[in-house]
Structure formats: C-alpha cells, structure tokens
Amino acid sequence: MELESFLFNIVVLSMIMNIALALYGIFTRPSLVKKIISLTIFSDTINTLVIIIGFRHAVPNPIPPVAIEIPPTPQYLKQFVMQAVDPLPQALVLTAIVIGLAVMLFLMFTTLQIYRIYGTTDVRKISRLRG
Amino acid sequence: MILYYLLMALTSLLSIPAVYLAIIERDLIKAVIFSAVQSTLYAFLYYLLMAPDIFLTYIPVGVGLYTALILILIKKTERYEGE
Amino acid sequence: MARIIHIFIVVSLVLLVAILSMALSMGGFGFAMPPSDVRTLARIFLNTTFNLDDKYRYISAMSPEAVTAIVWDYRGLDTLFETSVMFIAIVGALAISRGAGEKLLKTSVSKQGMSLITKTITRITIVMILAVAASIALHGHLTPGGGFQGGATIAVVPMLLIVVFSLYLFSKMMTVYKAVTLRSIGLIGIALSTFIVLIIALLYGSSAYVFQNQPKIYSQYGLPSYIEPIVLGGTLLLFNTFEAFAVAFGFVALFILFTFPEDVMKNIIIGDE
Numbered sequence: 001m002e003l004e005s006f007l008f009n010i011v012v013l014s015m016i017m018n019i020a021l022a023l024y025g026i027f028t029r030p031s032l033v034k035k036i037i038s039l040t041i042f043s044d045t046i047n048t049l050v051i052i053i054g055f056r057h058a059v060p061n062p063i064p065p066v067a068i069e070i071p072p073t074p075q076y077l078k079q080f081v082m083q084a085v086d087p088l089p090q091a092l093v094l095t096a097i098v099i100g101l102a103v104m105l106f107l108m109f110t111t112l113q114i115y116r117i118y119g120t121t122d123v124r125k126i127s128r129l130r131g
Numbered sequence: 132m133i134l135y136y137l138l139m140a141l142t143s144l145l146s147i148p149a150v151y152l153a154i155i156e157r158d159l160i161k162a163v164i165f166s167a168v169q170s171t172l173y174a175f176l177y178y179l180l181m182a183p184d185i186f187l188t189y190i191p192v193g194v195g196l197y198t199a200l201i202l203i204l205i206k207k208t209e210r211y212e213g214e
Numbered sequence: 215m216a217r218i219i220h221i222f223i224v225v226s227l228v229l230l231v232a233i234l235s236m237a238l239s240m241g242g243f244g245f246a247m248p249p250s251d252v253r254t255l256a257r258i259f260l261n262t263t264f265n266l267d268d269k270y271r272y273i274s275a276m277s278p279e280a281v282t283a284i285v286w287d288y289r290g291l292d293t294l295f296e297t298s299v300m301f302i303a304i305v306g307a308l309a310i311s312r313g314a315g316e317k318l319l320k321t322s323v324s325k326q327g328m329s330l331i332t333k334t335i336t337r338i339t340i341v342m343i344l345a346v347a348a349s350i351a352l353h354g355h356l357t358p359g360g361g362f363q364g365g366a367t368i369a370v371v372p373m374l375l376i377v378v379f380s381l382y383l384f385s386k387m388m389t390v391y392k393a394v395t396l397r398s399i400g401l402i403g404i405a406l407s408t409f410i411v412l413i414i415a416l417l418y419g420s421s422a423y424v425f426q427n428q429p430k431i432y433s434q435y436g437l438p439s440y441i442e443p444i445v446l447g448g449t450l451l452l453f454n455t456f457e458a459f460a461v462a463f464g465f466v467a468l469f470i471l472f473t474f475p476e477d478v479m480k481n482i483i484i485g486d487e
Contacts, residue, residue, distance in 0.1 A: 002239065005247050007136040009235035011176075014143040017231055018150050025154035031212035033159055033205060037166055040197060041150055044173060051182055054256075057248045061132055064181040065280035066358065067264050070445060077261065085181045086256040087280040094285060095296045097188055098362060102303035104197070105468060108204055109307045112472075115208045116483060122213070147231065148224045155220065183358035184281045187350060191366040196465075199373055203473060 004057075012052065018045045032111050032121040036104065043100045047093045054086035065090075139179050146172045157212055159205050167198045259284060266440075272431050276439040277355040277447055285360065286453045290408070290425040297404070297460070304394070304464055311471050313482045314390075326380040336378045340371050351458035355447035361454040365461025372466045376473055385470065393467035400460025407452040411435055 022045065025038030056062050065087040069076050115121050118129065146169050153165035170193040177186040252260075263283050265274045275283040285293055327333065351364020376384050408425050415422035415435040422433040427448045429436040437448040 004133060004136050005239040006236055007133075007140040008247060009238050010140040010231060011143045013231045013235050013238075014147055017147055017227060021147075021150050021154060029154070029212065031159070031209075033201065033208065034154075034162065034212055037162060037201065038154060041153070041166065041169065044170070044193065047185075048173060048176065051177065051180055051185060052248075054252075055180055055248045056252055057250045059250070061135075062181055064183050064358070065260060065263075066183075067278040067280075070264075070278060070443075071266055071440075072264060074267075077265065081257055081260045084260050084280075086252045087259055087284055088256055090182050090185055090281050091284040091289065092292075093182075093185055094188060094281070094362065095292055097185075097192060098296050099299055101192055101196075102300045105200070106303050106306050108200060109310050109472070112204065112207060113310055116479065121208050144228060144231065147227055151224055151227065152220075184360065184363070187359060187363040188366065191363075191370055195370050196366070196373070199377075200472065207476060 012049075015045055015049050015052070030123050032114070032123065036107055036111065039107075040100075040104060043096075047096055047100075050089050050093050050096075054089035056085050058083045135179055139176065142172050142176050142179070146176075159210055159212060160202070163198060163201050163205070167194055170194050170197070259288070272429065274428065276428055276445075277450055278445065279355055279358065281358070282354050282360050282450060282454075286450050287425075287427050294404075294408075297401070297457070300461070300464060301397075301401070304397075304467060307468055307471055308390075308394075311474070311479070314471065314474055314479065326382065328378050332378055336374055340374065343367065343371055347458075351454055352451070354454040355450045356445060361457025362461055364454070364458040365465075368458065368462040369465035369469075372469055376469060381470075381473055381475070388466060388470070390467050390470050393463050393470065396463040397460050397467065400456050400463065403456035404453065404460065407449050407456065410449065410452075411437065 019042065022038045022042040026035055026042070029035065029038070060083070062085050063080075063083050065084045067076075067080060072080070111121065114126070118126060120126065149165050149169040149172065153162045153169065156162040156165065170189070174186055174189050174193065177189060259280060262270050262274045263280045264276060264278045265271075275287045277283045277287075347364045347367035350359040350367060351361060354360035354364075372384070372388075411426040412422045412424060415433060418435070420433060420435075422435050423430065426433070427436060427450070428439060437446075439446050439448040
C-alpha cells in the first residue's frame with residue numbers, strides 16, 4: 001500500500017505543477033500565439049484532473065465502463081458494478097473538450113484579424129498604439 | 132496492478148520537461164512540437180486511467196487539429212517572439 | 215550557459231514533485247489513495263445501463279456502453295447545448311471574414327500542390343481514415359466511440375486535402391456555403407431524432423416525453439432496442455450518425471475560411487469597391 005500511494009501522489013502533484021507552469025506562460029510571455037499554446041495546455045490539464053477524480057482502486061484490476069457479456073447474467077452485473085470505473089466524469093469531460101476547441105478556434109481567428117489590421121502580435125506594442 | 136501505477140507515474144513525470152520547454156522556447160515552431168509531445172503523453176495517460184472514449188476524442192483533436200491549425204497561424208503571422 | 219540553467223531547473227522541478235509526494239504518502243493529509251468504492255449515483259448508472267430484469271425495465275437505457283448512454287440518454291440536454299456552442303463559434307468566424315468565398319474560383323490551377331509521391335500516399339490513406347471513422351461513429355452504442363469521435367476523425371481528411379493538393383482544387387468541390395448548408399441538414403436530423411418518439415405516440419393517441427429512448431412508466435412507447443442477438447440501440451444510433459455528419463462539415467467550413475491566401479484577404483479588407 002505504501003508504494004502504490006507514493007506513485008499515485010506523483011501523478012496528482014505533477015498535474016498541479018503543469019497548471020503552475022501554464023499559468024506562468026500566460027502571464028509573462030509577450031506573444032499572442034504563445035498565450036494560445038499555454039491556454040490549451042492549461043485546459044487539457046484541468047480535464048485530466050477531472051478524470052483522475054473518477055478512478056477507482058478495485059481489488060483485482062479496474063475495467064472501463066463497457067459491458068462485454070450480452071445478455072448479462074445477474075452475477076456478471078454484480079461483478080461489473082464492483083469493478084468498473086465511474087462513467088460520469090468521462091461524459092462531462094467529453095463536452096468540455098468540444099467547448100474548449102470551439103473557443104480556441106475563435107481566438108485564432110481574432111489573432112489573425114489583429115495581425116492583419118495592426119501589423120504585429122506583440123502585446124507590448126499593441127498597448128502603446130492607443131487605437 | 133502495480134505496473135499500472137508505475138507507468139502512470141513515469142508518464143506524468145515525463146510530461147513536466149515537455150511543458151517547461153514549450154513555454155521557455157522563443158522559436159514558435161519548436162514550441163508547437165513540444166506541445167504535440169505533451170499531448171501524446173497525455174493520450175497515453177488517458178488509456179492507463181481506463182477512459183477509452185476520451186482517448187478516441189483527444190487524439191484527432193489534440194495531436195491532429197490543434198497542431199496543424201497553430202502551424203498555419205504561425206506561417207501567417209510572425210515566427211520569433213519578442214525582440 | 216543558458217542550456218545548463220534550463221537543465222538545472224527541469225531536474226529540480228522533477229525532484230520537487232517526487233520528494234513532496236513521498237512526504238505526502240507517509241501520512242501527511244488524509245487523502246492518499248483513490249477510494250475502493252464509487253458513489254451511489256455511479257452505481258445506479260452502471261447497474262441500469264443494460265438490464266433485462268423486470269424491476270429495472272422502465273429506467274434502463276439498453277446500451278452496453280455507459281458513457282454513450284449518459285451523453286445521449288440520461289443527460290441529453292447537455293449535448294444539445296454543446297452542439298449549439300460549436301455553431302455559435304462557426305457564426306463568429308463567418309462574421310470576421312465576410313466577403314471571402316466567392317473570389318477564389320477565378321484563378322487557374324496549374325501544377326500546384328506537393329510532389330507526386332505525397333499525392334499518391336495521401337490518396338491511399340484518405341480511404342483508410344474514412345473507413346476507421348465510419349466504424350467508430352456507427353458502433354457508438356457497442357464499443358467506445360460515438361458521434362463526436364467519428365466526426366473529429368473525418369475532419370482530418372479535408373485538412374490533408376487542403377495542404378497536399380491546393381486550396382484552389384479543393385474549393386472547386388466544396389465552398390463555404392455548401393458546407394454550412396450540409397451542417398444545417400445534420401442539425402435538422404438531430405432535432406427530428408429528439409421528437410420521433412413523441413410523433414409516434416401522438417399518432418397512437420397518447421403523449422410521450424421529449425428525448426425519450428425506451429418505454430417509461432407513464433408512456434409506454436419507444437424505439438426497438440434488443441432483438442435477440444443484435445443490440446440496436448434505439449435513438450442512440452440515429453443521434454450518433456447525424457452528429458458525426460454535422461461535426462465533420464462544421465470543421466470543413468472553418469478550415470476553408472482559415473486557410474485563405476493572404477493577398478486576396480488584404481484586397482478584401484483594404485477594400486477594392
């Protein structure tokens with residue numbers, strides 16, 4: 001139990017380290033395209049944390065939430081409920097990935113339009129322009 | 132059982148240098164390639180966490196479409212950031 | 215000199231994560247491991263997703279795949295609003311680049327695109343990608359997969375076609391208006407599938423719920439779902455097909471707008487009227 005607890009804590013803490021690095025990238029880098037790359041890393045890491053919440057330490061081994069035997073006997077259903085991973089966070093993360101993709105596409109179009117009108121993608125130069 | 136946990140820890144420890152190099156790099160094309168490496172490691176992590184639906188969504192969206200669209204965006208705007 | 219500083223920072227970050235997790239696993243806080251039992255709500259979802267018992271006949275979703283049943287049957291309204299958010303993003307992108315779309319067919323095509331080796335390999339792999347994507351989208355109620363997964367895999371094909379052959383050759387087959395029209399046809403198909411059980415129940419003289427898939431307690435109408443060795447899936451099959459169609463053509467419209475050549479766009483923005 002000691003070794004498995006140590007390995008699982010490594011996964012959770014490295015996701016938190018990725019969040020901190022992505023936030024540093026959004027705040028300090030002056031290029032608009034670098035900010036978009038850091039924003040995608042940030043949203044992907046948050047989705048991974050939600051899936052880690054739904055994981056389960058079932059005794060032989062956990063299985064994905066797909067029933068294999070058709071038609072299912074009652075013994076198979078009892079074993080399935082005791083071994084399968086939680087399916088609800090996976091459905092919510094599916095919706096979140098699609099919405100993140102739509103927002104990111106719109107941000108890319110806006111960045112392209114800023115470059116065509118002002119000629120630069122550096123936020124320090126844009127803030128000196130005053131319209 | 133302990134093999135799953137070992138592979139999970141190794142994959143997430145390998146993704147920290149990929150994210151750090153993607154943020155520090157000044158040539159934007161190299162930053163996008165490091166971001167694609169991080170997406171591949173995350174897809175392997177989704178397989179180990181027993182989530183096959185998320186894995187099938189994340190590979191064409193994260194590795195295929197994001198990388199291609201940002202490469203086209205870099206070609207149309209500037210390549211090196213900063214002075 | 216700068217490389218040594220970067221290597222030092224990376225090694226120290228990895229060591230920080232490892233040592234902190236060792237300190238936590240020796241009894242720091244209370245949460246050290248994932249729990250060995252899920253919540254009551256997840257147990258209800260897993261128990262009633264494919265159950266032929268008489269006790270659970272009126273709350274079961276009749277599909278062996280739990281995640282697809284949650285996305286399209288138990289929580290169908292979330293997916294409806296997610297599709298509309300994607301459509302609003304397409305409307306925003308169309309509004310930024312107005313005026314583009316008609317002026318591209320006037321130039322001639324002469325030896326554009328990449329070399330012959332790339333074109334031949336692309337022609338072979340496009341067929342394989344379409345076959346895999348059809349299998350993922352249509353088997354959504356039996357294996358992991360579904361509407362959005364198949365649609366995103368189909369959307370890799372126009373991106374390959376625009377990059378390897380040129381945009382001029384691609385826009386002879388498909389313009390922006392055709393792609394948006396085909397996406398609207400897919401969305402009309404999704405809207406019809408939500409009301410189909412209601413229409414069937416009204417023809418027989420009683421009422422049903424919207425988004426209904428199987429017979430429920432107060433209205434005993436539903437689409438066929440399990441004929442002895444074959445799992446049909448009710449309305450889930452119709453939903454998956456139309457969603458894959460709509461998602462693929464939405465991405466085609468966005469790609470054509472995004473990869474417009476820059477000199478044509480500059481003429482449109484600066485204005486040549």
